[in-house]
Amino acid sequence: MRVCACLAALVLSASCATPATDAPTPTATAATVDPYLWLEEVEGERALDWVRTENARSLAILEGDARFPELLQRALTVAESRDRLPLGQVRGGYLYNFWQDPDHVRGIWRRAPLASYAANAPVWETLLDLDALAATENANWVWQGSDCDPSGERCMISLSNGGLDASTEREFDVNARTFVAGGFVVPEAKSNIGWLDRDTLLVATNWGDGSLTESGYPFQLRAWRRGTPLASATEIMRGQASDVSLGVTTLEDESGDHIAIAVEGDTFFEAVYWLITAEGPQRLTLPRRASIRRYFADRLIVTLEEAWSIGGVQYPSGALLALPLATATSAAPQIEVIFTPGPRQSIESVAATSNGLLVAGFDNVRGRLQRFTLRGGVWSSEQIALPPTGVVTIASASTSSAQAFAVFEDFLTPSTLYAIDGGAARAVRSLPAQFDASPYVTEQFEATSADGTRVPYFVVRRRDAEMNGENPTLLYAYGGFQLSQTPSYNAYLGQLWLDQGGVYVLANIRGGGEFGPDWHSAGLLTNRQRIYDDFYAVERDVIERRITSPRRLGISGRSNGGLLMGVMLNQHPEMVHAAVIGSPLLDMLRYDQLLAGASWVGEYGSPNVPEQRAFLERITPYQNLAPGENFPLVFIYTSTKDDRVHPGHARKYAARLQELGVPFLYYENMDGGHQANANLREAARRRALEYMYLTQRLMD
Numbered sequence: 001m002r003v004c005a006c007l008a009a010l011v012l013s014a015s016c017a018t019p020a021t022d023a024p025t026p027t028a029t030a031a032t033v034d035p036y037l038w039l040e041e042v043e044g045e046r047a048l049d050w051v052r053t054e055n056a057r058s059l060a061i062l063e064g065d066a067r068f069p070e071l072l073q074r075a076l077t078v079a080e081s082r083d084r085l086p087l088g089q090v091r092g093g094y095l096y097n098f099w100q101d102p103d104h105v106r107g108i109w110r111r112a113p114l115a116s117y118a119a120n121a122p123v124w125e126t127l128l129d130l131d132a133l134a135a136t137e138n139a140n141w142v143w144q145g146s147d148c149d150p151s152g153e154r155c156m157i158s159l160s161n162g163g164l165d166a167s168t169e170r171e172f173d174v175n176a177r178t179f180v181a182g183g184f185v186v187p188e189a190k191s192n193i194g195w196l197d198r199d200t201l202l203v204a205t206n207w208g209d210g211s212l213t214e215s216g217y218p219f220q221l222r223a224w225r226r227g228t229p230l231a232s233a234t235e236i237m238r239g240q241a242s243d244v245s246l247g248v249t250t251l252e253d254e255s256g257d258h259i260a261i262a263v264e265g266d267t268f269f270e271a272v273y274w275l276i277t278a279e280g281p282q283r284l285t286l287p288r289r290a291s292i293r294r295y296f297a298d299r300l301i302v303t304l305e306e307a308w309s310i311g312g313v314q315y316p317s318g319a320l321l322a323l324p325l326a327t328a329t330s331a332a333p334q335i336e337v338i339f340t341p342g343p344r345q346s347i348e349s350v351a352a353t354s355n356g357l358l359v360a361g362f363d364n365v366r367g368r369l370q371r372f373t374l375r376g377g378v379w380s381s382e383q384i385a386l387p388p389t390g391v392v393t394i395a396s397a398s399t400s401s402a403q404a405f406a407v408f409e410d411f412l413t414p415s416t417l418y419a420i421d422g423g424a425a426r427a428v429r430s431l432p433a434q435f436d437a438s439p440y441v442t443e444q445f446e447a448t449s450a451d452g453t454r455v456p457y458f459v460v461r462r463r464d465a466e467m468n469g470e471n472p473t474l475l476y477a478y479g480g481f482q483l484s485q486t487p488s489y490n491a492y493l494g495q496l497w498l499d500q501g502g503v504y505v506l507a508n509i510r511g512g513g514e515f516g517p518d519w520h521s522a523g524l525l526t527n528r529q530r531i532y533d534d535f536y537a538v539e540r541d542v543i544e545r546r547i548t549s550p551r552r553l554g555i556s557g558r559s560n561g562g563l564l565m566g567v568m569l570n571q572h573p574e575m576v577h578a579a580v581i582g583s584p585l586l587d588m589l590r591y592d593q594l595l596a597g598a599s600w601v602g603e604y605g606s607p608n609v610p611e612q613r614a615f616l617e618r619i620t621p622y623q624n625l626a627p628g629e630n631f632p633l634v635f636i637y638t639s640t641k642d643d644r645v646h647p648g649h650a651r652k653y654a655a656r657l658q659e660l661g662v663p664f665l666y667y668e669n670m671d672g673g674h675q676a677n678a679n680l681r682e683a684a685r686r687r688a689l690e691y692m693y694l695t696q697r698l699m700d
Helices: 002-012 045-062 068-079 114-118 130-137 491-496 517-521 529-544 560-571 595-604 610-619 648-659 680-699
Strands: 088-091 094-101 104-113 125-129 141-148 154-161 167-173 185-189 192-197 200-204 220-225 234-238 245-252 258-265 271-277 280-283 290-296 299-304 308-310 313-315 320-324 336-339 345-352 357-363 367-375 378-383 391-396 403-410 413-421 424-430 440-448 454-462 473-476 503-507 553-558 578-582 634-639 664-669
Touching: 045 648, 045 664, 045 680, 068 491, 068 680, 088 391, 088 403, 094 114, 094 141, 104 114, 104 130, 104 141, 114 403, 125 130, 130 141, 141 192, 154 192, 192 245, 192 258, 200 245, 220 245, 234 258, 234 280, 245 290, 258 290, 271 290, 290 345, 299 345, 336 367, 336 378, 345 391, 357 391, 357 403, 367 391, 440 529, 454 529, 473 529, 473 680, 491 680, 503 529, 529 553, 529 560, 553 560, 553 680, 560 578, 560 648, 578 680, 634 648, 634 680, 648 664, 664 680
Parallel strands: 473 503, 473 553, 553 578, 578 634, 634 664
Antiparallel strands: 088 094, 094 104, 104 125, 141 154, 154 167, 167 185, 192 200, 200 220, 220 234, 245 258, 258 271, 271 280, 290 299, 299 320, 308 313, 320 336, 345 357, 357 367, 367 378, 391 403, 403 413, 413 424, 440 454, 454 503
16 A cells, blocks of 8 residues: 555654655546536525435434434533633723523623623623524524724624624614614625714625625725615725725724724735725725734734835835824835744734733744833833743733733643733633643644645644554644634543544644744645645654554544645545545635635635646546545535535535445534534534544544
């Protein structure tokens, strides 16, 4: 077998780079008519009959296992645990939080005075009960968030039907704890809204025929005055149908100054920013690959996603800058450098308080939190003392308060909430452990990819695990959209996998943001094979270290990570015995025609551009599916209501396997949106199904 030769080579040369993988020549299928287009009819009766049949067949195998009830109960215990940190938004002296538990399956929106929250004795006031609302209105409401006016007294509540990305926006009176009679209501759409003032809403939504981009998002922004019909809203600006979207964000600095910025997204990663003024939109002088993070001290706080040369000065990719608003629309804006990350560092999030900025990021995928202050036009920094490993998340901050909150966690340490006052961190509350971490250890290793790049990965295992190649091991990665994969606490993983004798591996492959924008851009478009080479390098490295073997190695990814799974199964099926393919992209020759797919052309390339299509034809999992004897039995899951990644990807891939006579397992939740679960119980069931499959494949 080919795997034997690979293992021998690894034993002989521990430090060599993983050989480059040439993407395979596309099969004839890539150029033929697709026989399974009918499965793209999301609610088509024939398609749904197929789904019901495959669900029933697969659930009988997974839920019929005598061990499943215990796994499900463990998952429910995790999902419905009340031992969770109530995180949320700081606003007007309150902490606002959305909470779900066994008594509130859909959830409640509530608030507590900030002082009581910081003292770990929150006095909660329920503002909106989503379970009661859904029952009253006979609707399958899923909470999507809130956006409040500058006073904090009126909020637009975003409610989704069954977990769709599209949502209905409804005005809510916080003090009266009720929806406003005759208030602002934006019908179901993939809308983007922001408050200009108490009586004016900035709205980008589906205005009718011709108002959406090719990606299905709005490209017209209008101002809607209270007491007038939505259809009469005044146009502020419009983009183009070829854009990804046109949206709006509103920001407030510590003095209470409130600004609105339109974001015209040319691609998923490139945008033109416009300051909304009484004279009309004014273009901000920024590169297209930049992100406006905050508004502080009358300055726009910006991170660069690419190097920027302006005024004879070169600012590096990943840098954190401040642009005084007064010059931000001029050809030569004033620019202040706040922080420049090193080559193995990154910025994950930026928040503003009334007296400074908080910046959370990574140093070799280990979390850190910094505070930056401005005095006399000069920025200074200090490191906030937190545990040295794990991940730090800024949980809540507001320019109206000097106090902020952050959360620390790692694979084996439950979340601890810290109050951040100035440069000091004070532990407010630590969650109890949901599994006994004492038998386990976390290690960080590096694999060497085909081009010599060092690719870090984490291993979580029992301290006494023998390195004999027999450990059931789950390898997870994502590799796209600059999303970092972090060493976070996961009670599902602990109870349903580690406690059952499994090993967990998290790979920080290119395409993510672990080392900043350049780590992401290294795998864009026709360079994407680097991402797959990175993953292959980690597969080989864990086998070389005898952590596991192909018989005991399973891989998992969802969404873009589902694409990763599909590619790896085509390129290196002999490396694994199991693969969880969640909410995946798999048809890369039609992805841009399905739901939000056109918005991701900046990541994957376009099937309409010859050079990019040639690469996509080589890696598209669906069209190149030609399983040999080493192809494992896979578990595919998706959701009928996923209006981001079309369920047709998963359906057609499974149907092609069926045609080829290759066994597989398939589960499609009829609700749940892109997360494939609409409530806590559905979330628990999906995870129990995943781990039941992995148990059967890797432990039996």
